[in-house]
Amino acid sequence: MHFSVVDWAIVIGYLVLCVAVGLIGKKYIGNVAHYLVAGRELGMYAGIATLAATEIGTITFMYNGELGYKYGFAAFAAALISGLVMIVVGRTGLVVARFRALRLMTVPEYFQHKYSRGLRLLAGILVAVGGILNMGVFLKIEGEFLTIVSGIDGRYLVAVMTAILLLELLYTVIGGMVAVVITDFIQYVLLSIATILVSIYAVYHAGWGNMVAKVATTMGSAGFNPIQNPKFGLTFLIWQILLWFSIHTCWQTTAMRMFSTKDPETSKRVMTWTGFIYLGRGMLPMLWGIAALTLFGVGAAMSGVPAPVVNGQTLAPIDAMPAMLASILGPGIKGIVVAGMLAATMSVNSSYLLGWSAVISQDVILPLREQMGKAPLSSRSQIFVNRLANLFVGLFLMFWGLYYTPPGAVYLYLNITATIYLAGTFICVIGGLYWKRANTTGGYVAMLMGAAGAIIPFFFVHWSENITGFCAFGLAALGLILGSLLGKHTPAAVGEVSVASMKEAQ
Amino acid sequence: MKYWQVFWTFWLVTAGISFAVITGIVTVRGYQDLRNMFSGLVRQGTKDHE
Numbered sequence: 001m002h003f004s005v006v007d008w009a010i011v012i013g014y015l016v017l018c019v020a021v022g023l024i025g026k027k028y029i030g031n032v033a034h035y036l037v038a039g040r041e042l043g044m045y046a047g048i049a050t051l052a053a054t055e056i057g058t059i060t061f062m063y064n065g066e067l068g069y070k071y072g073f074a075a076f077a078a079a080l081i082s083g084l085v086m087i088v089v090g091r092t093g094l095v096v097a098r099f100r101a102l103r104l105m106t107v108p109e110y111f112q113h114k115y116s117r118g119l120r121l122l123a124g125i126l127v128a129v130g131g132i133l134n135m136g137v138f139l140k141i142e143g144e145f146l147t148i149v150s151g152i153d154g155r156y157l158v159a160v161m162t163a164i165l166l167l168e169l170l171y172t173v174i175g176g177m178v179a180v181v182i183t184d185f186i187q188y189v190l191l192s193i194a195t196i197l198v199s200i201y202a203v204y205h206a207g208w209g210n211m212v213a214k215v216a217t218t219m220g221s222a223g224f225n226p227i228q229n230p231k232f233g234l235t236f237l238i239w240q241i242l243l244w245f246s247i248h249t250c251w252q253t254t255a256m257r258m259f260s261t262k263d264p265e266t267s268k269r270v271m272t273w274t275g276f277i278y279l280g281r282g283m284l285p286m287l288w289g290i291a292a293l294t295l296f297g298v299g300a301a302m303s304g305v306p307a308p309v310v311n312g313q314t315l316a317p318i319d320a321m322p323a324m325l326a327s328i329l330g331p332g333i334k335g336i337v338v339a340g341m342l343a344a345t346m347s348v349n350s351s352y353l354l355g356w357s358a359v360i361s362q363d364v365i366l367p368l369r370e371q372m373g374k375a376p377l378s379s380r381s382q383i384f385v386n387r388l389a390n391l392f393v394g395l396f397l398m399f400w401g402l403y404y405t406p407p408g409a410v411y412l413y414l415n416i417t418a419t420i421y422l423a424g425t426f427i428c429v430i431g432g433l434y435w436k437r438a439n440t441t442g443g444y445v446a447m448l449m450g451a452a453g454a455i456i457p458f459f460f461v462h463w464s465e466n467i468t469g470f471c472a473f474g475l476a477a478l479g480l481i482l483g484s485l486l487g488k489h490t491p492a493a494v495g496e497v498s499v500a501s502m503k504e505a506q
Numbered sequence: 507m508k509y510w511q512v513f514w515t516f517w518l519v520t521a522g523i524s525f526a527v528i529t530g531i532v533t534v535r536g537y538q539d540l541r542n543m544f545s546g547l548v549r550q551g552t553k554d555h556e
Contacts, residue, residue, distance in 0.1 A: 028547040041546035043539035045532050052532075073514045080517055178547065185536050192529040199522065212511060224510035273528060280525030283518050 007150075007335030014190065014339040018346065019167050022183040025175025031379040035176035035386060036105045036358050037260040044261075046185060047270035050351075051257040052277045053184035056191060057348030058142040058341045061285040063411040065321030068289025069297070070305055071231055072215035072223030075289075078240055078411070079282020083275050085244040090272030095249035097264035098433055107255050107425060108363035114432035115443040117367050122447055123425060124363025127252060130421035130451075131356045132393060132400075134414055138352075139165065139401030141318070141410060142345045148322035149329075149338055162398055164345065169394045172350040173387045177260060180350050187343035194340020197333060198325060199284045205328045206291035214294040218305055239469040243415060246426035246473075251418070253355035285321070292320035295327075318410065353397075357389035365389070412465045416458050423472035424450030424479075431480045441487025442480040450476030 029035050042050070067075035089096060104110055108123035143161045147154055171179045203211070215223035222229040226237060248254060248271065258267040292308060299307030299314050308320035315323055329337055365385055366377065377385065424447035431438035431446070453472035457463040463471070 028544060030547075030551060034547060034550070038543060039547045039550050041543040041550075043542055045536040046539035046543060048528065049532050049536045073510065076514050076517060079521070083521070178543075181543065182540060185540060188536075189529070189533050192525070192533075196522075196526055196529075216507070221507045221510070224507050224514065276521075276524035277528055279517065279521035283521045284525065287518065 004331040004335075006332050007338065010332075010335035011339050011342060014342065015167060018183050018186060018343070019171055021186060022171025022175055022179040022350075025171065025179025025182055028178045029176055029383065032382040032386070033105065033379075034178060035383045036354070036362070037256060038177040038181050040103070040260055041262060042181065042257070042260040042266070042270075044266050044269050044273075046181060047257060047261050047266060048273050048277070049188040050181045050184040050260075051254065051270055051274045052281070053188035053191065053344070053347035054253050054257065054351035055278075055348070056188075056195075056281050056344055057138065058145050058345045059138045059348065059410070059414075060281060061195075061288070061341065061344065062141050062145055062318055062321070063414065064282050064285035065289035065292065066318040067411055068286030069293045069308070069317045069320050070289075070303065071229055072219045072290060072293075073212075073286075074219075074223055074226040074229040074232060075286045076283050077226035077232060077237060079279060079286060081237065081240045082244045082247075082282055083277075083279035085241060086248050086275030086278050087272055088275075089245065089248045090268050090270070090275055093264065093268045094245075095429055095433060096255070096258045096267050096271055099249075099255060100258050100261060100264040100267045104259050105256075106359050106362050107250050107252050107429075108359060110429060110432065111443065112367070114438075115428070115440045117370065119428075119440055119443045119447070120363055121367045121371070122444065123421070123428070124359050124367070126421040126447060126451055127425065128356055128359045128364060130417055130419075131252060131352070131359065132396060133420070134417040135349075135352045135356065135397060136400045136404055137410060137413065138345075138349060139397060140404070144319060145322045145341060146338070148319055149326045149334070149341070151326065161401075164342070165349065165394060165398055168346050168350045168353065169390065172353050173390045176383070176386070177256070177354060180347075180354055181260070183350065184347045187347035190336075190340045190343040191347070192340075194337045194344075195280070195284055197340075198288060198329075198337055201328050201333075202288045202291035202324070205324075206294040211287075211290050211294045214297065215290060218293070218297065233466070235466040235470065239466050239473075242473055243419065243422070243469060246422040247418065250422060250425045250429055252359055253351050256351075256355055256358070288321045288324065289317075292324040295324055296320055353390055353393055357386055357393045360389040360393070361385040416454060416465055416468060419454040419469055419472045420451050421447075422450075423454060423469075423476040424448070427473065427476040427480050431484070435484075437484050438480060439484045439487050442482070442484030445479035445483030446476045447479075449479035 033039055102113060108120050108127055111123045112120040139161050143157045147157050152160060226232040227234055261267040261270060296308040296310050297306040299309040308315045310323040427446050428443045450472050453475035454468060457471050458468040
């Protein structure tokens with residue numbers, strides 16, 4: 001066991017504080033808008049904290065650390081693209097400002113505004129399936145991190161992760177978005193302190209000059225130049241730009257923060273400033289991965305890089321970074337860092353639980369009830385359905401997440417599972433907001449072709465992630481254009497928000 | 507290779523500094539935002555309007 005009594009006290013103290021504070025959220029929940037979008041009362045600073053905390057988890061540190069270990073400084077390109085694209089989305093208000101003006105609560109809800117209830121249902125199913133599969137690998141990877149850093153016996157991993165999931169479920173189910181925003185704030189502060197501490201420790205122990213030299217000797221110029229790196233290249237970079245535009249605008253958990261802001265202008269500011277945080281979100285853990293390569297990369301070559309060897313044991317590249325933390329952090333600091341990582345884990349998981357369960361309840365169950373001719377549910381009943389969906393997603397993750405192992409690099413697995421729904425959704429949203437001819441037929445074809453374009457090439461034909469990504473977005477765009485030109489024109493396009501209505505929403 | 511080293515060093519420093527500075531500002535001012543959110547929610551009441 002690598003943990004001292006002080007470390008355990010810090011971690012347990014954090015967990016108790018977090019759950020207690022999260023439960024405060026319950027007293028502010030009066031209707032479904034309070035539960036899902038915090039009554040649209042989110043200001044800029046709390047908005048930045050909750051958006052950053054939602055999208056920075058232990059899983060983020062792990063996959064970015066893996067990228068840094070495997071591809072060196074060239075991996076920074078992915079982080080740079082994610083941050084710069086977010087700043088562009090924030091500055092221009094692309095999609096996010098219009099979404100906020102429409103007072104949505106979920107992304108698929110837009111499909112009923114612009115297209116039809118049936119398309120909302122299809123989008124809801126694809127969003128939920130893609131999102132839950134995406135989240136499915138979180139628990140296992142996060143558990144690996146905790147096991148390695150704290151030294152907990154692997155036999156207790158399932159029990160520890162189940163306990164953490166249950167704690168997250170407790171305050172998310174009860175307090176909804178209000179509880180998530182409060183806990184995200186605390187979690188953001190903690191995870192940021194941990195991120196800064198680890199970055200300083202990693203560079204101090206590995207040495208900047210040694211890190212540059214190690215990447216140069218093991219990877220050559222491909223470790224610095226992303227265009228020369230065989231895993232990346234120009235196609236990867238272009239796909240990443242496209243993917244990040246779609247993630248920052250249409251990813252349910254990110255979009256829910258935009259829906260929760262006070263007005264469209266606040267949503268733009270939150271997005272812009274979080275873009276700067278996104279640079280560090282990617283680059284700093286990648287730096288830890290490079291430090292781990294420098295300190296432990298002495299084993300036999302595995303896919304072009306030396307495998308990490310720690311205490312005579314050969315590890316997978318993804319485990320090199322946590323092994324490094326276990327070795328370089330002292331008592332007390334280790335407790336703060338693990339509490340920070342737990343904070344990161346809990347903020348992501350609680351936000352994702354709420355995000356995907358919101359889609360299941362609002363965009364699958366409610367439209368199905370309407371389709372069956374049943375009376376609309378009251379706000380309180382909707383909250384109840386949301387809570388049930390939350391529990392269902394939590395239970396599914398507990399079983400799927402702890403036993404499924406993703407193939408290849410985790411970052412790329414996450415990209416592809418996200419693309420299943422993002423390709424069609426992003427194209428339909430862009431088409432719906434900015435192209436008058438877009439209609440329901442085009443929307444159906446785009447959603448189906450986008451999903452098929454991600455699933456078939458990647459899982460059955462085994463094409464690379466880059467080509468799969470292009471294929472999915474390309475087919476979705478083609479589907480929307482052809483379907484819309486050949487199909488019947490939708491007469492009233494509620495999704496076309498005028499400047500006047502946007503001002504009114506402010 | 508040298509150009510790329512300088513390029514990534516610049517972005518890494520920018521990323522690290524902006525991460526730390528924004529964290530500091532958000533930590534101080536976010537608390538007030540949360541208080542405003544609570545009063546906004548109380549003002550909205552518990553009406554079953556959505």
